[in-house]
Structure formats: C-alpha cells, structure tokens
Amino acid sequence: MAPNLHLAHVSDVLLTWAVFCYAFAMLGYAAEFAGTRRAARAIENGERRNGALYSRRLGQAAVALTFIGWAIEVGSVTTRGLAVHRVPWGNMYEFSCMVTLVAVTIYLTLLLSQPLKRIGAFLTLRPSRHTMSWRSRESVRYLGAFLMAPVVLYIGIAATVLYAAPGPLVPALDSYWIKIHVVAAITATGAFMVSGVVTLLYLLKERYERGLPPLHMVIARRLRSPRHPEQFSFGPGTAAAAEMNAASSGLMQSLPSAESLDRLAYRVITFAFPVWTFAIIAGAIWAETAWSRYWGWDPKETWSFITWLGYAAYLHARATAGWRGRRAAMLSLIAFGSLMIDYYVVNTVITGLHSYAGIS
C-alpha cells in the first residue's frame, strides 16, 4: 500500500511542535534552576524577594510543556504509523523518535510516581541506602532540565540527518519480530539515555561533594594558561577550588545528593539492562529466521554485545570494593558511549546486515 503522504506530513509537523515544546520546557527548567539560585543568594544576603515563587511557576510550566510535548510526539508517531501502514520504527529516523518518546515517558513516570505528602508510619531517622524509597527521594524535576537537551538533540539529528521519506519496510524487516526485538531495543535505549543523564549529574555532584571544582572550569583555566599548569592547584580546600565551587554551588545544591543520584541511575539501569538483554536475545532469534544463524558477529551484534558487557561491568563494579561510585559510574557512561556507537556509527559508517538507516 502506498504511504499516505498527507498523514506523513501531519506527523512531521507534529514532531516539529513536540520539539518546540521540549525546547521551551528545557528553558523553563533552566530558568527555575537559575531562579532558585538567585532566590537562595537573596535569602543569604538577607534580602526579601519573592523570586523563588516565580521560578517555581516556571518549573511547573516546564512540566506542563513536557506533558504537552509528549502528547504531541505520541500523535506524531501514531500518524507516522498510520501513514506508512506499519509500525512506526522501521528506520533510524523513526527509531530515534521512539527512543526520545521512551526517555520522556520514563521521566514523566518518575515525576508522577512521587506521592504527594503522604505520611507513613515508617519515618526515616537518618538517610540510609537501605530505606530509601519514593517518598524519601527528592523531586526528579531537576532531571527535566538535563534530559530535555539530549532529547531535543536526538530528535534534531533524526529530523535533519536521518530523515527518511515515508515508505514500506524492506523485506528483511518485514516480520512480527520487529514488534518484539525493536520495541525492546527502543525501550532499553530510552532508559539508558535517562540513566546516562543521571549518571553524568552524579559525577558532577560527587565531585562537588568531594570539594573539587567542576571539571569544565578546571579545563577552561588550564586552557587559558596552558604554559604553567602547575601553578594552579585545584585540590579540595585550595582557594582556587573554593572560588570555582562558589560559582557553581547554586546549581550543585539544587541537585539531589550524589548518593540518591547514584541510586536513581542504578534503578533505571536495573530496568534497562534486562530489557537490553531481551532485545539481544530476541534479535538473535529473529536473525536465526532471517539470516539462518542466531549469532554471526555482525558489527551490530558485536557492538550490542559490547554495550551489554559494559553495563554488566557496571553492575559488577557497583558491588566491588574500590570500584563503587565514581568508577562504576564511568563504566556506565562508557557503556552508554558504546550504545551510541552501536546506534550512530554502526548503522551509518560500518557496513553490516543492519543497514536499515533508510539514508544513503
């Protein structure tokens, strides 16, 4: 059946609107952050200002915009599916949109699953990793500010570089396994995206909690005077570190504790990792039907396996003395990096059997 070009156009327009919503939501979240910092400083200085209220409103507006953007993106994906008479994840463009949809869905789910002021019998005397639950966790709205950036970037790349005209599936993809294998891959990728953002925030906050200045400031200073790097000491307690930390402390203090960021990242990964494992297995079963072997070390298979190993290493590291925390987080970011290679580089640069990008 020929694609319905009118509907496909509607889908494209809706996607543009969704991106606008996400982009403005990102600005709203950022403004809330900035406002909270200013309000905090004002209170410190003894000024009476009501900036905190406005910034809070901005944050609420950002959440509303995220919901609207999400609904519009659902509409975009649905119309795309109706236009091409098949599942709307048959090429890289469509896959990217689905991944962002999953990431935003996970964020909104986290946001919604925070119970409003419910007071229970079990109260936390002191924070402990053993008793942390939804209730004792801080709001995840901070995540919105940092998640919207990769979401917008992802859709941006999809809509410009990876855009594929609406069309039918190539025969190799025409199987019910596309509903199983690809959905699992999309879900896991979206979740890994969320955990990647949280992990990055964890690393920032962890550094701050150790009294070290933010890495980008250190790099900026080193670049400004590359000749004498030894004259700057940035260790905890030094004047330079204190100065740089003061500059970033507003942002850092608005973030939850490193421990709770670490825990959130772990929770998301414990969801994503089994789904990713399932995606690889479902892919192998499909490969057995389509290509006569369940595993052939095709570049896509190999990089998926490398990603799997990376996250497996993270899970092990998290339980190994000396690797817990920062090093485990680095492993998780490396694993996410290999997932991105698996997606962008393998699909477009390395030739393999998974050449369904729909771009030439």
Place this chain on the structure above:
Amino acid sequence: MTDTIVEEEQPAPLSTQPERPADPAGRGPIVAAVRIWRQFTSMRTALLLLALLALAAIPGTVIPQRGLDPVKVNSYLAAHPHLGPLMDKLSLFDVFAAPWFVLIFILLFVSVVGCVIPRVRLHYRAMRRRPPNAPRHLLRMSASTGWETDESPAALGKRVHTMLRSSHWRADLRTEADGGVTVSAEKGYLRETGNLIFHIALLLLLVGIALSSLYGYKGTVLVSQGGGFSNARADYDVFEPSRLFSDSQLSPFSLTMQSFKATYNPANGEPLTFKADVHYTSSPTSPSKPYVVQVNHPLNLPGAKVFLVGHGYSLIMKVTNADGTVKYDGPTAFLPDNSLFASHGVLKVPSLGAGGGQLGLTGEFYPTAAVTQSGGLQSIFPAPDHPVLALSAWQGNLGFNTGIPQSDYSLPVTGLKNIGITQLSPGGSWKLPDGATVKFVGVQQWATFQVAHEPGKRTVLVAAVLIVVGLLGSLRVRRRRFWIRAVPAPVGQDPRRTVVTAAGLARSDVGGFVDELDDLVKQIGRSPHGAIETERD
C-alpha cells in the same frame, strides 16, 4: 556476580552474597593455589575480564572479517602488503575465532564457574536457616516504628507470624525471657536465586554454542528457476561442516524451485518482497509438497532449515554453430554487482565444432538499462523492465584441459582473441565472424538457498530465557528483613497494654520498601493513636 561485600552500618548484615570462608593461612603449593583461585574468582577479576572481552571485540567490527566478508579481507590484504600478513598472523581477520579472544572467553567462564559453585552451596544453606533474631532495640534502626495495643504479646506474635507466612515471608516466632514475643521474617531469596540462575544459564549458553559448532553444518546452493538440489554435500556450491560432523547427519530432503519473484518499490527501487515457490520432499519416498520460501520465512525440515539468502538473474542463451547445430541452450547465472542488479557472467562453450574452436562469452547485464552520460550502460531499476545484455566474444584456449578448476563467473582473457562485441535485447541474435550465432532467448531468476543445521539451538534458547528470568530476579527482587517485638507494658503502667516495636531492613536499591513496611504495619493493626513519633530529617 553482583551484590557482594558492602560494608554495613546496620546491626544485622544482609547481603545476598553468602560470606566466604577466610583465606587459608600458611605456606605451601596448595595454599598458594587456593589463594590464586580465590583471586581469580573474585569480582575484580570478573570485572577485568568483562572489560577485556569488550575491548577484544572492537577490532572485529573495524577490521574486515573473513567470517563476514572474505572478499573485503582479500582486498584489504592486497592493499596492505606489509601490515596485512602481520595482522593475519595475529588473527585480526578472524577476531572472534582468535586464540586470544577465545582465551578471554574461557577465562571469563571459568571465573563464573568458580564463583557460582560455592555460592550455590551457601545459598542453599541460607535458605534453610531460620531468619536471624530481632535486634535488641528496633527503634534504633533507620526504618522503624512503635505503638501500643491491648492485644497480648503472645496473641499478636502468633497472628503476625501467620500473616507473614501467608504472604510468603520466611517467618520465625520466638519468645524472649522477659515475656516478650518477637517475629523475624525474611523475604527476597529469589534475588540470589535469580543471580545464580543467570550465571548458570550463561554456562548453559556456552554448551549450546559448543554443540552447534561441533555438530552443525551449513551449505549454500544457487538454484535457477526449474532447478533444484538434494541435501548432499556434492550438491552444494559451498559446504561448511563442523568439526565432528558426519555425512550421515544430512537429512534426505530435496527441493526444486518452481519460480522466483521479486517486487520493488517503483519510487526508489528498494526491494519489497522476495518469494521463492518451491516443491520439496522430506525423504525420497514422501510426497512432494509446495512451500513459499521468503526472507523471514524459512522452510523448516526435520534436521535442517532452508533459508532464502540471495537472488539474481539467469540469462537464457542459445549458441548455434555454423552448421546450425545447437551447442548450448540454457540459463547462465549472472552475479549481481550492485543493488540495481547490474550483473556480470560468463558462458563457455568448449567446442563449437564445424571449424570453430572454443568460444567464451563475457557479458554485462542491465535489467533496466539506460545510457549514461559517458555513453556506457547502467541499470536504473532492479526489475527486468528493459533488459539489455552486452556481450564480448573471445576465441582461443579457455583452459578446459588444464585440470585447474574453472570459475563459472569469470574468464581470464589474457591470451584470448576478442572477436566482437554487441548489445542484445531478449529475442535478439548475434552472428559471430566464424558463422556461429548467439541468441539471447530471455531472462530468468535464480535464488541462493542456505541450508543450516544447528543442533545446539534449543539449548541456546532455553539458556537465553533463563538468562532473562535470572536477571529479572537478581536485579528487581529486593532482599529484606522485617522484625516485630511485642512486650508487656513496663511496671507502673496499664498491665493490659502491650508495647509493639517494628523495624525493616532492605538490602538492595529497588524502591518502595518503606511503603511495603507501612502496609505491613497497617495490616498488623498499628493504631494511629499512641504511635511513637519519630522525627524525620
């Protein structure tokens, strides 16, 4: 293995990793071996091996691999005459079969075995032990609560014990010296069970892979329309048996291809469907049955699966010598050179007779031909909408008598004499200078089938399912403990009152534990009045 040694700030350590016995003290080769084994099966080694395996796999995706694209490997070797052979010696063109890659793999699995065996034993023991007794001061624990009630300690203890058991806690009722009653309960053993299932399933996966690579086989055959093959080694163009394969494993089926049809998107030439209509018999005595083999729809036969893996054009040519004797009449398979199916092929006629020598024809075929700007021909669509066959005719010694195996798809033209070139449409004829005639009768399709037998497939599938199930258990189940203590009210207070304290402890980071504790105490009947308020920070 996840979940180990986490230093506990809590009174009762609760890790899903059973504690390991201490390293043996002293000297001697056995002690040293035990120490090395301990080191080898430690989490740190597992971590290192996981990272090494990931790194080792990377070259296999960057450097061309024989298993994936042998042609690319050969051209790489030709382009790098010095570096190429060195890389070949390091197995960089067969990374996934390289000794160093296999070694890391094996080490990882040995480390898994070393980790799993003691843990299975310890986990079995842990599951049979009574849950540990309640700590002395439950209210000191981070998640705790207390209240007062009129129910007697014994009655409350009994009720809670029954309640916990019915909701699948392992619960233990104890009476203390001061008349107090405690219930200790534990749940979430599935976490370690899942963890062990996951790691054992990885070993099972290896067994399945080994079975396939030891007893399986794979054969590829090109079949023209109307042609067919039997499942015998000689019928295959390429046959890859595994190490312990024997010909008796070949099931006696045969197959003929009635027709092959490909459809393409008229807008961009991308393929839409490939269908091969075949008739097959599972054994020489059984009746022939029809089937349509498609991509994603292989033919399942006992002991083998038949896959459609490729297709192309066969050109029917008729060669007549000067006498009018037909020397050749039939399809010749041409190999596609690109996705628009511009193809090349060769027809060799050993002896034309009647004065003619050996004749070689090299051809280029364009299913939908168009003239390029430079005046050459190209294909602009993969379907045979406007087929054109460009032929060159060669005379001389084609080398039939040399005993060297001949390629069906190429003709080395050195030493041969070109006697003409032409372009033909279907039905067109070409008269050669020596009087012979070449007629381009028409176009047919061929298809390549791959026949594969992987005896370990089922084992691999079972292992894969267990891997996911085990992972879900080991990552999503929370190991937690719950204690409740009921004691008679202290002297001087209402003697009918009972003071109840309760506390919970969760080991893993899956959220919602405090809610679960809340629901538990609500079920037990914590009265909202008289609750001992604890402050929240």
